[in-house]
Amino acid sequence: MIDIEKLQHPDCIPDRQEIIELLSLQSPDDIERLRYSAEQLLLRLRGKEVYFRGLIEFSNVCSCDCYYCGIRRSNTDVLRYTLSKDQIVQSAVWCAQQGYGSVVLQSGERSDVASADFIEECILEIKDKTISQQLPEGLGITLSCGEQTEQVYQRWFDAGAHRYLLRIESSTPELFAVLHPPAQKLQPRIEALKALKKIGYKAGTGVMIGLPGQTIENLADDILFFRDIDADMIGMGPYIVHNATPMAHFQDEITAQSEMIFKLSQKMIAVTRLTLKNVNIAASTALQAMKEDGRETGLTFGANVIMPQVTPVEVRKNYLLYEGKPCLDENAEQCRTCLSLRVASVGRTIAYNNWGDRR
Ligand code: 5AD
Numbered sequence: 001m002i003d004i005e006k007l008q009h010p011d012c013i014p015d016r017q018e019i020i021e022l023l024s025l026q027s028p029d030d031i032e033r034l035r036y037s038a039e040q041l042l043l044r045l046r047g048k049e050v051y052f053r054g055l056i057e058f059s060n061v062c063s064c065d066c067y068y069c070g071i072r073r074s075n076t077d078v079l080r081y082t083l084s085k086d087q088i089v090q091s092a093v094w095c096a097q098q099g100y101g102s103v104v105l106q107s108g109e110r111s112d113v114a115s116a117d118f119i120e121e122c123i124l125e126i127k128d129k130t131i132s133q134q135l136p137e138g139l140g141i142t143l144s145c146g147e148q149t150e151q152v153y154q155r156w157f158d159a160g161a162h163r164y165l166l167r168i169e170s171s172t173p174e175l176f177a178v179l180h181p182p183a184q185k186l187q188p189r190i191e192a193l194k195a196l197k198k199i200g201y202k203a204g205t206g207v208m209i210g211l212p213g214q215t216i217e218n219l220a221d222d223i224l225f226f227r228d229i230d231a232d233m234i235g236m237g238p239y240i241v242h243n244a245t246p247m248a249h250f251q252d253e254i255t256a257q258s259e260m261i262f263k264l265s266q267k268m269i270a271v272t273r274l275t276l277k278n279v280n281i282a283a284s285t286a287l288q289a290m291k292e293d294g295r296e297t298g299l300t301f302g303a304n305v306i307m308p309q310v311t312p313v314e315v316r317k318n319y320l321l322y323e324g325k326p327c328l329d330e331n332a333e334q335c336r337t338c339l340s341l342r343v344a345s346v347g348r349t350i351a352y353n354n355w356g357d358r359r
Contacts, residue, residue, distance in 0.1 A: 002021050002022065004030075004033045004034055004037050005037055008037050008274075010041075010044075013277075016221075019220040022274070023216045023219055023264070023268070024216055025267065034270045034274075035300060035301050035302075037270070038274050046304055048348045048349050049348070049356070050299060050306055050343050050348050051101065051304065051354065051355075052102075052307075052350055052352075053103060053306075053307045053308075054103040055104050055106060055309055056088060056103055056105050056106065057106050057107070057315075058088050058311075059080075059083065059108060059110075060080055060107070060108055061080050061081075061082055061107070061115075062108025062109055063109055063110055063111065064108070064109050064146065065180075066179060066184070067178075067180065067245060068208070068239060068242070069245065070245060071108055071318075071319065071321060075245070079318045081315045082107075085121060085125065088122050088126075089122065089126055089129060091103075091310045091312065092141075093129050093130060095310055096129075096130040096139050098336060099134065099352035100352075101139070101352065101355055101356060102141065102163075103126070103139055103141060103142065104142040105122065105143050105144070105145070106143075106144035106145070106165075109145065109146025116152045119143070119145060120155055120156060123159040123160050123161050126139055126160075140162060140355035140356075141160060141161040142161070142162075142164065142165060142204070143161045144165035144166070147188060153195055153199055157199050157201060162200075162202060162357075163203075163204065163232070163357070164203055165205070165235060166192055166193055167208075167235065168190070168193070170211060170218060171186075171207070171222045173186050175214060193231075202358060203230075203232055203233070204235055204280070205229065205235075206226075206236040206237075207219070208236070208237065208239040209237065209239060209265045209268055210238050210265070223268075223275050224275075226275075231279060232358040233279060233280040233282070233358065234272055234280070235284055235305075236269065236281075236284060238258075238287065238290055239254065239322075240324065241254050241322065242321065258290060261290070262294070265290075266287075266297060266298065266301045267301075270301045270302050273302030278358055278359065280305050281304060281305065283297075283299050283303035283306050285325065288326045289323075289326055293342075295342060296343070296345055296346045299343065299348055306342075306343065308332070309327045310335070313328075313331055316328050
């Protein structure tokens with residue numbers, strides 16, 4: 001049996017077999033030891049602070065057709081929208097006024113010149129409007145706009161974005177292939193992550209947990225992938241079925257396993273913390289879709305980032321990646337208050353006016 005406590009040491013890294021063993025833990029006592037060790041390591045390396053990244057889902061227009069995703073191109077039930085530059089900038093300025101420190105601009109994937117130009121303009125204006133005494137370099141800007149060419153990534157970086165989220169979804173080629181149409185391949189996504197790192201972005205990636213056919217070994221390989229690519233940030237969450245997708249028929253199978261998938265998601269956070277040590281790990285919104293206190297539990301398993309919703313309420317219902325997405329009706333102010341209470345409820349504090357990058 002692996003000595004879980006020893007993994008609290010910053011130099012003690014579990015190997016693949018140990019990662020598999022940790023992810024397989026079942027008894028409440030063992031899971032509590034895992035949780036405690038991950039939390040202790042985080043507190044020692046990064047302290048109690050949780051970073052808020054205001055989430056602006058600025059467009060659901062997408063050219064991809066991922067089989068799991070509710071806003072896939074082929075879902076004609078979705079009302080497509082793109083916020084105006086003013087709406088995006090205003091939402092970002094609101095975040096700066098709240099002291100959030102950074103925002104995430106997330107959208108479907110598009111590869112046309114006009115959308116690349118539009119995003120560049122938004123970045124420039126957000127930077128211009130948010131430089132202040134509290135934020136001498138302006139808001140930290142994270143992008144999550146899919147796979148792009150290195151040139152586009154470079155332009156956005158030069159405009160002032162410095163973090164990029166691009167989940168690998170699964171690092172196992174066979175599993176990636178059953179989740180995506182043949183045109184979407186694993187290798188270009190890996191290359192995109194490498195391009196982001198080369199340019200100088202803080203790069204974030206992650207996977208969905210509980211995918212049909214996914215094994216503990218696959219998840220262990222995902223954690224090793226995060227390490228090998230030198231990810232700065234990790235965002236992971238449970239896979240949740242969306243009814244208007246080709247994977248809708250998995251609903252009963254996934255529902256029957258939902259307790260197990262939730263537990264596995266928490267264990268993934270803890271084992272990722274114990275393996276990657278000082279990275280930023282998000283307590284994803286999807287955790288809260290499964291359980292009311294899912295996000296704050298994620299914090300106690302070693303997560304240190306939360307993404308409060310700042311997408312204008314009137315379009316939020318059109319950005320449903322999965323069923324049961326929480327926080328659809330609360331405005332940005334209510335999301336702030338609610339999440340602040342949730343963070344405090346697990347004994348943690350919010351780091352205001354701080355980009356909160358991995359050091
Ligand atoms: N369940 C859970 N997560 C999902 N995502 C997309 N669809 C789903 C789903 N049905 C996640 C993907 C994507 C991120 C923006 O949302 O991991 O990278």
